Amino acid sequence: MENYYEYLKSLHLIFVITWFAGLFYIVRLFVYQIEASQKPSPEKEILQAQYKIMTYRLWYIITWPSAILASIFAFWMLFFTPQGNFWLQQSWMHVKLGFVFALYLYHLKCHQIFKQLQNDEVKHTSNFMRLWNEGATIILFAVVFLVILKNAVNWIFGVIGIILFSVIIMLGFKFYKRIRERNQN
Numbered sequence: 087m088e089n090y091y092e093y094l095k096s097l098h099l100i101f102v103i104t105w106f107a108g109l110f111y112i113v114r115l116f117v118y119q120i121e122a123s124q125k126p127s128p129e130k131e132i133l134q135a136q137y138k139i140m141t142y143r144l145w146y147i148i149t150w151p152s153a154i155l156a157s158i159f160a161f162w163m164l165f166f167t168p169q170g171n172f173w174l175q176q177s178w179m180h181v182k183l184g185f186v187f188a189l190y191l192y193h194l195k196c197h198q199i200f201k202q203l204q205n206d207e208v209k210h211t212s213n214f215m216r217l218w219n220e221g222a223t224i225i226l227f228a229v230v231f232l233v234i235l236k237n238a239v240n241w242i243f244g245v246i247g248i249i250l251f252s253v254i255i256m257l258g259f260k261f262y263k264r265i266r267e268r269n270q271n
């Protein structure tokens with residue numbers, strides 16, 4: 087039975103990795119798609135058509151299936167194995183599941199943005215998307231620290247560290263944006 091659980095855990099981890107890869111890349115494609123909407127014709131139409139194809143394939147062939155399969159294997163491990171019963175009694179697992187819920191919300195918001203861009207509705211700036219991409223990073227760091235450390239004090243330090251890291255990234259982003267604007271003038 088132990089090997090069976092390890093196979094489930096391996097499959098869960100593989101699909102979590104591909105899910106995050108899809109989330110990281112889709113937002114980067116959103117940045118490019120938004121920037122393409124500001125280009126002159128015919129470059130604008132050519133780029134938008136290409137980005138629509140790329141985002142569609144990434145979203146429906148990699149990201150959504152990975153999210154669904156990661157979830158199926160997680161539920162299977164938690165509710166249909168003896169180890170799952172043990173993990174569900176751990177307080178760190180409750181916090182982890184809270185972050186997983188936040189990841190689903192993030193994924194659904196990305197889906198909303200995806201559908202808007204597929205319909206040529208640009209409601210966000212490329213700068214917003216660059217910062218939005220950090221949301222998945224924060225969730226990833228929090229979940230990894232929780233799963234590895236399984237200790238409230240240690241994971242709190244890990245999450246505080248990633249939040250501080252994110253603030254530094256955002257400040258660096260603003261600094262880089264100013265440099266880009268200055269170089270354009």
